[in-house]
Amino acid sequence: MNIKPLYDRVVIKRMEEEKMSAGGIVIPDSATEKPIKGEVIAVGEGKALDNGSVRAPKVKVGDKVLFGKYSGTEVKLDGTDFLVVKEDDIFAILG
Numbered sequence: 001m002n003i004k005p006l007y008d009r010v011v012i013k014r015m016e017e018e019k020m021s022a023g024g025i026v027i028p029d030s031a032t033e034k035p036i037k038g039e040v041i042a043v044g045e046g047k048a049l050d051n052g053s054v055r056a057p058k059v060k061v062g063d064k065v066l067f068g069k070y071s072g073t074e075v076k077l078d079g080t081d082f083l084v085v086k087e088d089d090i091f092a093i094l095g
Contacts, residue, residue, distance in 0.1 A: 007045065071085045
């Protein structure tokens with residue numbers, strides 16, 4: 001699978017959340033929220049500015065990021081779920 005997002009779009013693969021509580025209780029899938037962190041899989045060329053130049057993206061492939069809970073569009077490619085978001089919807093890069 002080869003995907004290249006356009007402009008300031010970023011393709012993210014969600015990171016799975018823990019399925020067990022601190023006390024050792026297994027949490028079912030229906031009770032867990034969608035993760036808000038993931039790994040950047042692909043990055044577009046950057047945001048087109050009003051003056052015609054392009055601002056390079058701050059994130060790069062492989063970065064672990066935090067993004068908005070309801071951000072982006074979910075897509076399924078080759079049986080894997082991905083999220084396509086604008087770079088502005090990414091809050092932070094995890095170190």
